[in-house]
Amino acid sequence: MSLIKNILAKFGYQLVRKQKSLETVSKNRAENFPLWLKEAEALGEDVNDYINRNVGNPLELLQKVVFPYLPAEASAVIEVGPGTGRFSRAIMDRIKANPHWKLYLLDHSQWIITFLTVYFEEYDNVYPILNDGLHVPVIDDNSTDLIFSNGVFIELNLSRFYTYCNDSYRVLKPGGHIIFNYIDLEFDQAWEHMKKFSENPRFSFSYFTSNVIDKVFLEKGFRLMNRALVGNSTYVVYQKPVE
Template identity: 30%
Template sequence: MVAQPHYIREYNRLLRNLRKTSASETETFERAVGGGFKATGATQAKLILGLAPQAPFHLIDVGCGSGRLAYALRNEERVSYTGFDILPDLIGHAEKVCERPDWRFDAIYSLALPIEDDAGDMIVFMSVFTHLKPDEIKTYLSEAVRVLKPGGRIVASYFDADDPQHAKLFPPAPVQYLARILGRDVLRVRLKRKDLETWMRDAGVVVEQALTQGPLTQHVMIARKPSTAEQNGQAQL
């Protein structure tokens, strides 16, 4: 039997533990994405809308969880939305609270995205790379470039290995390991900004900026897939 990936195994443990310690299913699902369901979702949505096209656009939300970002965007008519997560129960909650039957929510169990090439104007990884190993992040970046339209953007949040404020969020390794085994936490990862920039460039996108200040606890890196004209120009070189 093939072992489940760590992120599925550990998030299932976490969800079981949250169900034991929460007053309701709603509280369970909101805690499962780190809390701050409405406030953090609204902050993320403001960032996304500031980077998005003014025309109708297709947003792909990887690690959508129980719908924190989706809920904040639910009244935005110009947003066509696809959300993916590894926990079907969270997906079900997101569908329920968003009340957008025209939006797509799907459970996935690997790092492959079940969506066609050149389908999205923007793909976001909010609090996703914070829980994945380097090779897993690289795989997701390759998938992101595949599903983005030329000129589309990747928006990814991460904990910075060189930020002392982020270091405070990480308990000693033995403590974190025990918490993961007991279902009280999942793998947490800090990344060096230069490494993430390199992985994005290797995947084929242009890094536009890294946001290191602001209302989000994590840093955010923004990259763009070259336009068709840029790709053609590079090919001619």
């Protein structure tokens, strides 16, 4: 794609992806991101800078939880549930020194995918992909170094863990990692979180213990590498064994 762009540029042309307008795309499953975008635009800010200013920069979390398992020479990363790309930007900066890098952004919201396609349109190596909330589509077997998800598994039921586990094992390279957060009832913070949000009619969180989550991933063949409480949720790292 870059070669085509360079050739067209020599003749004064520019290759532009034809995109749907966000105004015509359903906001279903987009959560609060359309509102945050509207607020950021009213202030003349980048939406991810605006969200970072309000909820914190994700770089510290990535450096603690993800980057130890993501060497700079890694070539392919999947992020499930990227929102407007706060984490995606930092992950991209981590891997883009590799000339063959690819960043796949999976979400089940058409609004999110449309936004990300425009937001990252100058990067041919970023691939926003609409999925069904269950699977990792399109991506080849044994092709991915790392899968990361923040704020998604905390709302999934166990059957969704199972389907993502199976597809993650398929696409990860031997030695690759999957990292995500969930709410673990073995920690007091999780109990307090459940009691607090149980009174909310829009309550949508899910709660498990480490034994339940491990049963799903270890039976598939993953190895447990790390588990750490960060705030109210627990980040867990599983590795696909090297054959």
